[in-house]
Amino acid sequence: MTRRRKFTDQFKAKVALEALRGDRTIQEIAARHQVHPNQVSMWKRQAVEGMADVFARGGKTDGPSEAEVKELHAKIGRLAVENDFLSQGLKR
Numbered sequence: 001m002t003r004r005r006k007f008t009d010q011f012k013a014k015v016a017l018e019a020l021r022g023d024r025t026i027q028e029i030a031a032r033h034q035v036h037p038n039q040v041s042m043w044k045r046q047a048v049e050g051m052a053d054v055f056a057r058g059g060k061t062d063g064p065s066e067a068e069v070k071e072l073h074a075k076i077g078r079l080a081v082e083n084d085f086l087s088q089g090l091k092r
Helices: 009-021 026-033 037-056 066-091
Strands: none
Touching: 009 026, 009 037, 026 037
């Protein structure tokens, strides 16, 4: 039984970029990187579909917004108060 290979994101991006350039055929790229041609086509399609997201974010990384951070800080505060209250109850 063969083990399933896992490819890094950098490898997938490199292969997809090579496919997007169009210098070589999908079959040549697949043979060069020892992957199936369908895999190369799928990575190429994913790269094209995800390209709009790169420009939509404006180069900013996805992270929590300030409102989310504020909400999480409030939740941490509530949980700390509950934890203190419950720990005092256990001491009795």
